[in-house]
Amino acid sequence: MSNMKAVPLVRRRLVLTLKAFVEIAIWRVPAPVPPSEHPFKYRLAYVVGGECVLRYDNERGKGDHRHFGGRETDYAFSTPEQLMLDFNADITRWNHEHGHS
DSSP, X not given: OOOOOXXXXXXXXXXXXXXXXXXXXXXXXXXXXXXXXXXEEEEEEEEETTEEEEEEEXXXXXXXXXXXXXXXXXXXXXXXXXXHHHHHHHHHHHHHHTTOO
């Protein structure tokens, strides 16, 4: 059994506008968070007007998924870099659909 702990890779909050911010947390973990099969734990959130309108996360028992448009769907995680690209694309999509820039 390993004493290795989660290692933070990214942990930041970025204010985008007076009403919108992004919060990103990604850790490398010693063992996958079931049912995920990769060594990462993550939570990425886009908050507008005090409401979380987009979130990607993996939690024990649920695995990799995203919340977008009031729906929760599975997410096919590949790498932290691709996760960030997909998250940013969904922010752009949400902003376009809701008239935000």
